[in-house]
Amino acid sequence: xxxxxxxxxxxLFITFLKIGAFTFGGGYAMIPLIQRETVEKREWIxxxxxxxxxAIAESTPGPIAINTATFVGYRICGFFGALMxxxxxxxxxxxxxxxxxFVLREFESVKIVQYAFSGIRAGVLALIVKAVWSMYKxxxxxxxxxxxxxxAFMLTAxxxxxxxxxxxxxxxxxxxxSIMAAKGTKR
Amino acid sequence: MIxxxLFLTFLKIGAFTFGGGYAMLPLIQSEVAAHGWLDEKALVxxxAVSESTPGPFAVNVSTYVGAEVGGVLGSLCATLGVVFPSFxxxxxxxxxxxxxxxxxxxxxxxxxxxxxxxxxxGAAVISVGKTVFIHDGASLAVFADASFYVSLVIFALSxxxxxxxxxxxxxxxxxxxxxxxAGYLPI
Numbered sequence: 001x002x003x004x005x006x007x008x009x010x011x012l013f014i015t016f017l018k019i020g021a022f023t024f025g026g027g028y029a030m031i032p033l034i035q036r037e038t039v040e041k042r043e044w045i046x047x048x049x050x051x052x053x054x055a056i057a058e059s060t061p062g063p064i065a066i067n068t069a070t071f072v073g074y075r076i077c078g079f080f081g082a083l084m085x086x087x088x089x090x091x092x093x094x095x096x097x098x099x100x101x102f103v104l105r106e107f108e109s110v111k112i113v114q115y116a117f118s119g120i121r122a123g124v125l126a127l128i129v130k131a132v133w134s135m136y137k138x139x140x141x142x143x144x145x146x147x148x149x150x151x152a153f154m155l156t157a158x159x160x161x162x163x164x165x166x167x168x169x170x171x172x173x174x175x176x177x178s179i180m181a182a183k184g185t186k187r
Numbered sequence: 188m189i190x191x192x193l194f195l196t197f198l199k200i201g202a203f204t205f206g207g208g209y210a211m212l213p214l215i216q217s218e219v220a221a222h223g224w225l226d227e228k229a230l231v232x233x234x235a236v237s238e239s240t241p242g243p244f245a246v247n248v249s250t251y252v253g254a255e256v257g258g259v260l261g262s263l264c265a266t267l268g269v270v271f272p273s274f275x276x277x278x279x280x281x282x283x284x285x286x287x288x289x290x291x292x293x294x295x296x297x298x299x300x301x302x303x304x305x306x307x308x309g310a311a312v313i314s315v316g317k318t319v320f321i322h323d324g325a326s327l328a329v330f331a332d333a334s335f336y337v338s339l340v341i342f343a344l345s346x347x348x349x350x351x352x353x354x355x356x357x358x359x360x361x362x363x364x365x366x367x368x369a370g371y372l373p374i
Contacts, residue, residue, distance in 0.1 A: 119366015
């Protein structure tokens with residue numbers, strides 16, 4: 001019994017190590033691979049579980065990859081399962097970036113790298129624009145949502161309001177307006 | 188103490204980011220800038236590195252900033268910090284899964300947080316845009332600068348590619364090539 005538990009820990013760790021090492025961009029890019037590894041290959045959880053886990057991961061703070069790994073690990077093997085899968089998903093990025101951080105600065109002074117990055121910065125801006133668009137598509141489109149969107153944008157971009165204050169304020173505003181809406185329908 | 192500061196700062200970032208990926212960009216920008224750990228340009232460059240390496244953006248960026256500021260131990264502290272809140276919160280949520288899903292408080296907060304994230308990333312577009320297009324101080328002289336137009340062309344092209352759903356790595360490679368070409372062309 002003890003032996004089989006240890007081997008499940010190891011399998012969780014290796015599975016999420018693989019998921020961490022082979023998804024570029026993180027977050028949603030990880031979901032199909034997690035599905036293949038944990039549902040189809042291992043049959044640890046069902047695909048309905050995956051949908052629920054993603055929904056939970058979206059409404060809790062932190063990166064989706066970490067949330068999902070922790071949740072799947074916990075479902076299968078409790079606290080230590082969660083620990084193993086989270087360690088597994090983080091380790092590849094951690095090691096790769098650590099290695100890169102030693103050489104990135106060396107390359108920065110090379111002329112051709114400077115030219116490349118001046119182009120890349122414009123490309124990254126485009127990727128962020130795309131991210132705004134996909135977030136916008138996922139969002140509810142009612143008057144309240146538009147007010148929050150514009151307020152968060154203006155306050156952060158032009159009035160230098162603390163980002164943390166904006167996040168907390170918007171959450172409270174959403175809470176207040178949904179309570180008010182619920183009261184309205186009761187009457 | 189720098190290690191504790193790294194841990195706490197990334198703990199804050201991990202605890203208040205909803206939606207993963209670029210949703211955490213505005214908070215990272217403001218925190219990292221407030222501590223003077225990385226300038227805006229280096230951060231944008233790193234987004235490109237993160238898109239081209241496996242793993243979640245949150246883990247990548249915390250590892251990198253940690254390594255730049257405090258070496259291997261620094262990167263360990265920052266990464267632990269960014270992962271910790273998700274890990275703990277998911278463990279708690281996993282225990283009372285049903286209650287959390289049906290909670291009106293969670294739903295209410297999320298109805299404010301989702302549009303807030305759209306606005307926040309929108310604000311990131313403005314600040315990253317400034318880094319990309321305005322090289323030395325905002326003035327009309329920007330429009331006489333050849334590099335402004337080079338960036339504009341690369342940005343426009345990348346937006347088209349991004350909305351055609353090309354992989355971010357392809358967009359980064361293409362914009363790097365264009366940047367190098369423009370650098371060596373006599374304009």
